[in-house]
Amino acid sequence: MDIFDTRTMLEAVEQMKTPRRFLMATFFNGSNPRTFPTKTVDIDIVKGKRKMAPFVHPKLPGSVSLGEGYSSSTYAPPYVQPKRETTADLILKRAAGESPYAAKPPAQRAAEKLGADLRDLDEEIIRREEWQCAQALTTGQIRVVGEGVDDTIDFLMAADHKITLTTGKWDADGSDPIANLRAWKRKIAKDSGRTANTAVLSAEAVAAFQANDMVMKQLNTRRVDMGMIKPEELPDGVTYLGYLNDPGLDLYAYDEWYLDEEDVEQPMIPAGGLILGASNTRNAMLYGAIQDLDAIESGMVEAARFPKSWVTPEPSARWLKLQSAPMAGFLEPDAFIFAKVV
Incomplete structure (x- = not known):
């Protein structure tokens, strides 16, 4: 079996235990991605309305009911293709942590190196996907800036769903975080018809929230037993804070960072901010076609990942590349609010 065959590598990628992607x-709906056989994808951004059926005499013709309004746009999902060189001497050398007396054949070393490299490349793409989700949720847009590309994917998030508190900040005396959450949940219900059930807070928002006397009186911590979270296994970087009976929200703290273009670590959720939204929307991860001749010839253009390997003769080296065209489809922006509360 050729471990560098595309189908073999693709099977390995699909079986990998990937890092948790909390926002996605x-x-x-991170477990149900949608793939497309085209370079572009069409998305329909729904703006819900609460129409009632009109009264009409039973002997008169029925009234025409128009479908819900939506905005349709066509986007080309951003393309990512991180690659890595695997040289012959790296394959022959003892791996870090491996016993110097181990006698692994070169083929086994190559297979292990391939697995480690695929995992690293996949994690780079996963971080980019999670970053896209964070950008969509907090700004309503995804800025796509890179080599040969400068574009903005705009999901038409309403300005009044991007809130910055100027008075009543959560770290100020007399602030009422619970009243804020209650009002924002009602706004989401009014504008989208969805029921917000989850709030994800930055570290600064958590600190201000937990220091508020009114909050601590209403925070129901019955789901926490001896400091251990009972109902679900949480991914790294996520802390379950508790359930707020009024207005009926699960509260989470999310501590995750990424390196920006200047190699400076930035929080996924901007400092002092929070995301409030519904977990049952039509949002989805969308993947455009793989733009590679090998993918076209092998009939694998419609895929979330496409691994590829090739050899250069001089200098002798094997290259590994993982391709993807992901886009966080923020299809119901009215079902979310981003608020800067500190």
């Missing part, structure tokens, strides 16, 4: 899994 919670708000973008």
Whole structure:
């Protein structure tokens, strides 16, 4: 079996235990991605309305009911293709942590190196996907800036769903975080018809929230037993805070960072901010076609990942590349609010 065959590598990628993607899994139906055989994808951004059926005499013709309004747009999902060189001497050398007396054949070393490299490349793409989700949720847009590309994917998030508190900040005396959450949940219900059930807070928002006397009186911590979270296994970087009976929200703290273009670590959720939204929307991860001749010839253009390997003769080296065209489809922006509360 050729371990560098595309189908073999693709099977390995699909079986990998990937890092948890909290925002993607919670708000973008991360377990049900949608792939497309085209470079572009059409998305329909729904703006819900509460129409009632009109009264009419039973002997008169029925009244025409128009479908819900939506905005249709066509986007080309951003393309990512991180690659890595695997040289012959790296394959022959003892791996870090491996016993110097181990006698692994070169083929086994190559297979293990391939697995480690595929995992690293896949994690780079996963971080980019989670970053897209965070950008969509907090700004309503995804800025796509890179080599040969400068574009903005705009999901038409209403300005009044991007809130910055100027008075009543959560770290100020007399602030009422619970009243804020209650009002924002009602706004989401009014504008989208969805029921917000989850709030994800930055570290600064958590600190201000937990220091508020009114909050601590109403925070129901019955789901926490001896400091251990009972109802679900939480991914790294996520802390379950508790359930707020009024207005009926699960509260989470999310501590995750990414390296920006200047190699400076930035929080996924901007400092002092929070995301409030519904976990049952039509949002989804969308994947455009793989733009590679090998993918076209092998009939695998419609895929979330496409691994590829090739050899250069001089200098002798094997290259590994993982391709993807992901886009966080923020299809119901009215079902979310981003608020800067500190």
